[in-house]
Amino acid sequence: MKRLQVNTTQNVKIDFELANIGHRMLAFFVDNIIKFAYVYLIVRFFNFAPLRDVAGDSWSIRALDILMFLPITFYSLYSEVLLNGQTIGKKLAKIKVINVDGFKPSFVDFTMRWFMRIVDFNFFILVFIYAYSLGLDQYLVLLWLMFLGGKLVGFFSVLTTKNNQRIGDLSANTVVIQLKDAAAFSHTIIEELAEEYVPKYASVIKLSDNDARIIKDTFHSARKTRDYKTLIKLRTKIEEVTGIKSKEESDIQFIDRVLKDYNFYTQNM
Known part of the structure; x- marks a missing residue:
């Protein structure tokens, strides 16, 4: 099990047990279940047709769609800020985001960590959506491989870095630790x-x-x-x-x- 040693301002060394890939995958899946559940509930039980009729033009309708999906878009960011470095998934997995110096990350750190999910999980997904919109159906298998590959960037980053960090962690100077029982x-x-x-x-x-x-x-x-x-x-x-x-x-x-x-x-x- 990898550990991170932090030297406090009082010159006291603290050892943190780093969260392994299993803990982080558990949190990832729980958080994504919550996101999918939100989308399902929105689509299944809320009728936005009247609002779409009022919105009229396609740009307004797209703006309405974006507004509907804002809660899941920023889910990781506001959860970690409000829950002191945890999402619901991280709470269940008993893991937490901290600064590499052992302190609570700043709002800027959390924001950087969230923003870099584009690279860790979603970059190739964005490429997939763009390519698919161009009608490149003949490359559908390749596009799906890119889609799945995009989810693996963060996975391999956690596996191969010294402190089990994804690119977002490296950019924000954060690590994910395993909490005590x-x-x-x-x-x-x-x-x-x-x-x-x-x-x-x-x-x-x-x-x-x-x-x-x-x-x-x-x-x-x-x-x-x-x-x-x-x-x-x-x-x-x-x-x-x-x-x-x-x-x-x-x-x-x-x-x-x-x-x-x-x-x-x-x-x-």
Whole structure:
């Protein structure tokens, strides 16, 4: 399994597991099923004939057709922007788009990534449509091969590049990563963090999900029974593993802060 190592501004190294071709194909198929379902529903259940009659000329009718298909045309772009680097397909496949430096891509990055789908998936399809419109029926087999080949450009790009990137990823400086097990992650959450929450200890990302879960369980048990010796041992172990030195007034405050910071970084990286 390929991995990407990112060095944060706090000089802490984070390893991301890159999404493989299987994860990305699953997301691709799910998203395309959603697109086809939209087209089917539009064609099957909505009668646009009156609007076409009102539009009258062919240019207005074409403009109406374009308007109808805008939601699926920009589906990947607005989904990744609104869902923090994911589409519905990516959510189901548990993968996510991030910047190669480990941060959330900017709107420009998402836009570049979306625009380059023309090359990754649709360039030869556009050639196919243009050639077919010219009446080149005698080359129909070749045209269909071009149509199918256009869908494979991104596929082979993911297979052959160092960080499993398609051309859109290379252009936008993004990668697609595999997310941690959502079930395991949920056990590490103590409470929902406020939007304005500011973390203090960046090195908590040296902990694993299992570390955080053990810390949480031990912390809750020791605090409930007022087992201060265990809290001291727990604080010492955290400092040893992460290299953090407590800046809090008590061990309880420190461990609570560590768990919250861990949640913050694992939710936002």
